[in-house]
Amino acid sequence: QQPVQSPQAVILREGEDAVINCSSSKALYSVHWYRQKHGEAPVFLMILLKGGEQKGHDKISASFNEKKQQSSLYLTASQLSYSGTYFCGTERGTSYDKVIFGPGTSLSVIP
């Protein structure tokens, strides 16, 4: 039931792009994305809803393919501040459904 994230870890140089994928074996209603920096609490990035549009925030955007039960997070022209662990969380949309988080993808941006 826990979504699968790939890759597990990635190292980028500043300015490079990255894609983090999240997939589920269950039909999804929504996908959440959060980033957690070392020693800090997770911070909300965006939510994508079934039937909704691709979202973006600065140079971070995400898409949601509900037919494939997959979401991808796109980080373009990465900055040092993008380093952290990225978690996707999925909801099925049933009554009082909880968000199930994936294991996380560790992203390190180096100069």
Added chain:
Amino acid sequence: EAGVTQSPTHLIKTRGQQATLRCSPISGHTSVYWYQQALGLGLQFLLWYDEGEERNRGNFPPRFSGRQFPNYSSELNVNALELEDSALYLCASSLGQTDPTATSYEQYFGPGTRLTVT
């Protein structure tokens, strides 16, 4: 606007004891969630409270329990502590669900309580 607060920051207990962790949500938020984050692991869902009611529960034994107070703050209790309970316990809050079938509110996390069981 004040964020989610948690207390204490650190808690050290011995095996078999009980631990109580507290969380105050963002003003206006009625939903409170509890997660366990063991070292190197992801966010494991524990409990969800909304309007004083338990809405959902993760795959944890009954010795993990909690409650939500009328002011929407929440408490997590862990009884009969075991060594593997050592983890960071995160609390998050969100707007409450006015429609139980329409979910997907962003969650705002507190700084966590680091519980160490010796």
